[in-house]
Amino acid sequence: MLKGRHFVSITDLNAGEILALFERARALKAEWKAGGNQPVLAGKTMAMIFEKPSLRTRYTFEAGMTHLGGHGIYLGPSDIRMGVRETVPDVARNLSRWADIIMARTFAHRTIVELAENASVPVINALSDLEHPCQALADLLTVLEHKGTLAGLKFAYIGDGNNVCQSLLLINALLGLHTWVACPAGYEPRSEIVEQARQLAQESGSQVHIVRHPDEAARDADVLYTDVWASMGQEDEAAERNKMFADYQINAARLALAAPDAIVEHCLPAHRGQEITDEVIDGPQSVVLDEAENRLHAQKALVVQLMGL
Ligand code: CP
């Protein structure tokens, strides 16, 4: 039972809890497609804190609350100015008196930790500079739907060792997929996350490889994944990063190295022509819109389970 728990890192759930969440997500998805969800969140509200822009995360959390009979309330950067107009603990304590659940997208990961430490309702990490665990749930649910299995697959992440990469390393290690991250020197995922993933991988019998050459990762992969080379907050580094990552594109030649039935994932938004070509992202092996849709279903399952329903 996840009732009352926070979801700050993907490792706040164990493998069994993630697989149970996928089952719930598939049930909610089927119910929604059959005509609509039961209003199990009637009268409930979600506080939605955003320090950064969003399309998918805002829409899917807000629509998910509406589908389940509840209501999401958007609080943008200029509304609350967390840490400037009011301290993070004070925001958490106030929201806990009104909201049934809180989600937050922040720059510093510490801000989400501080919200969770001071909130008496569940806090969901909707992206920080360290992790993007809701994305990882939707991505692996999508892999499961397309491949019918998870443990033992080769998952190749090509590009920046960023927040998305770090949550994927951890969820794959929990669920038994072998992860190959290919990135330029200096852009690796954080060593403490790699170490944590290696420990989890020992328990699930999977492997974690951090390599330089993208072809080594792509060869025979079941899943190819990439994300933007400059994340939100790194806009000033974009020109330098474009040079550093120039050889790390997922294009048709690289896709041809993967397993013939490989799928291609991207969390979106994509910078077409940089980390991924039009041909690949719009091609038959791309599942990027399934991932985007599954944000909705995975997060609905997460919210109802954290609320003990
Ligand atoms: N993938 C994702 O989180 O998209 P947004 O930044 O648009 O929310």
Ligand code: NVA
């Ligand atoms: N790594 C990207 C993901 C966006 C959904 C970022 O943090 O900007």
